[in-house]
Amino acid sequence: MESIKVFSPASVSNVGPGFDIMGFALHQPGDEVIVKKSNLNKIEITKISGDNGRLPLNPNENTTTVGIQSLLKDQNINVGLKIEIHKKMGIGSGLGSSAASAVAGVFAVNSLLNLNLSNDELLKHCMAGEYVASKAFHADNVAPALYGGFILIRDYNPIDIIKIDLPSDLYCSILYPDIEIKTCEARKILKPNVKLKTAISQAGNSAGLIVGFMKNDFELISRSLVDHLAEPFRSKLIPGYDKIRDAALNVGAINCNITGSGPSMFAFSTSESDALKIVRAMKNASSKFTKSNKTYVSKINLTGPKIL
Ligand code: HSE
Secondary structure, eight states: EEEEEEEEEEEEEEEETTTTTTTEEEEEEEEEEEEEEEEESSEEEEEEEESSTTTTSTTTOOOHHHHHHHHHTTTTTEEEEEEEEESOOTTTTTSHHHHHHHHHHHHHHHHHOOOOOOHHHHHHHHHHHHHHHHHHHOTTTTTHHHSSEEEEEEEEEEEEEEEEOOOOOOOEEEOOOSOOOOOOHHHHSSSSSHHHHHHHHHHHHHHHHHHHHTTTTTTHHHHOOOOOOSSSHHOOOOOTEEEEHHHHHHTTTTTTEOOSSOOEEEEEEESSSHHHHHHHHHHHHHTTTSSSEEEEEEOOOOOOOOOO
């Protein structure tokens, strides 16, 4: 094989109480990366589309190629590669755009060079790529994009990835308001210390959310989807946040919160028709605050990246 094209999915991270430790993959949107072998003995980005010229072509600064370089260095491989990156979602959307591009590149090279490395072995290279964009080592976008499904990162030192079973009828409605929030900026506004009673409540909600998923208990999922660490601060960055959330809840969403560092918001429901109704209500509420907002409806993507 001389070339490979890979799709890697967007992801919802944090999922309410799971700041930096929970995330799940979506079916759409997602990024595409094409990797071709080359005789030039260097890693080159030959094309980026869908980014309005904003992403770096320098392979040492781009999430896709930093991830690939980390993988090649670790495996002691010297090879020339030409890389095309096709962005299918906004930068700074809260949908794990940089993670999708990092995962697509690492996954593509693993397949193209027949390295046969497991996801556990690929993850640290995806995280190295993601670091370039967010300036923080967090895996709650790269891990779901790579493994698919709903991921709990129980610990980072050493990293401990746990895939959580989900209700089969869980749908996710996404509203992507037409503004950009940089993850590195949105991390700076968070409080570095929390009170003991806040930590206790956050731990209770995190545990409740996971148990709710595993027991198909939508009431428990609903009352556990509460975040004290990020939502109180980041919701202020999203115009009309409370109104949009209320609109989702008023038409039957299980609950609604910010995805990643925003501005996108997600809401859970248990049927496609409900998910469509919810996303319409969210878009309608958001239109008073921001224009050209995008929406997506997706079940949880249990597969992760795929070769196209
Ligand atoms: N957990 C990260 C954060 C996700 O909220 O900063 C960023 O997409």
